[in-house]
């Protein structure tokens with residue numbers, strides 16, 4: 282019960298890392314608002330079936346009025362906000378190579394991955410500043426740290442998430458609000474889409490640990506950042522990547 286009775290908003294909680302984080306938060310005693318454009322009801326059903334506390338909210342992270350509604354709802358239901366986990370994210374729907382990327386798709390990726398993270402932080406911050414306490418955990422990516430390929434918009438967005446995390450951490454450190462980010466390596470979630478067994482082999486071989494990560498392994502670090510164990514940790518961007526980014 283590492284975050285007992287804490288109130289958390291988890292974006293992207295309908296699938297993958299966000300879902301695993303919402304489940305873990307609830308198992309550790311938190312009350313969770315599960316925000317996503319799909320899948321959030323199933324996550325809430327699973328939490329409730331385990332006797333946890335959660336509410337679902339269908340909301341788009343690129344829309345500031347959806348964030349406003351999420352904050353209103355969580356305050357009405359649970360009275361405060363202690364934790365925001367900004368996890369919703371996408372990769373490009375087509376090629377993300379410089380010469381093949383389109384302006385429209387660039388905006389799609391930047392809007393969800395970068396602006397969505399910005400809006401989330403901006404929306405919860407007034408309540409956290411009022412309380413003089415809060416935890417924000419963003420999700421960047423290995424692509425924010427090292428050169429890969431076919432990730433021009435995605436790496437720009439995630440590099441922005443990492444930079445923004447440090448900035449906001451400095452701005453609100455004196456208000457006792459900690460802002461950190463996790464940078465996953467290759468994690469087995471639906472975002473990998475139709476990854477073929479050959480691609481899985483290539484990713485596994487490129488990872489010093491010799492395998493893909495599991496969403497629970499990202500949720501572990503998100504939970505640590507969200508807990509009081511991390512009260513003196515802020516502005517950090519930590520990789521959870523089986524060693525890939527340290528080669």
Ligand SMILES: NC(=O)c1ccc[n+]([C@@H]2O[C@H](COP(=O)([O-])OP(=O)(O)OC[C@H]3O[C@@H](n4cnc5c(N)ncnc54)[C@H](O)[C@@H]3O)[C@@H](O)[C@H]2O)c1
Nearest residue numbers: 293295296297298318341342369370422465467468470472
């Ligand atoms: N899986 C990996 O290998 C990996 C690696 C590095 C970073 N990440 C990051 O981890 C985070 C979670 O990804 P995942 O792997 O669990 O993928 P996922 O596809 O399983 O989950 C992403 C979730 O975000 C939601 N989402 C997308 N657009 C949204 C919007 N506009 N508003 C609200 N919700 C929206 C989706 O509906 C989905 O439920 C993302 O930010 C992703 O970039 C993943």
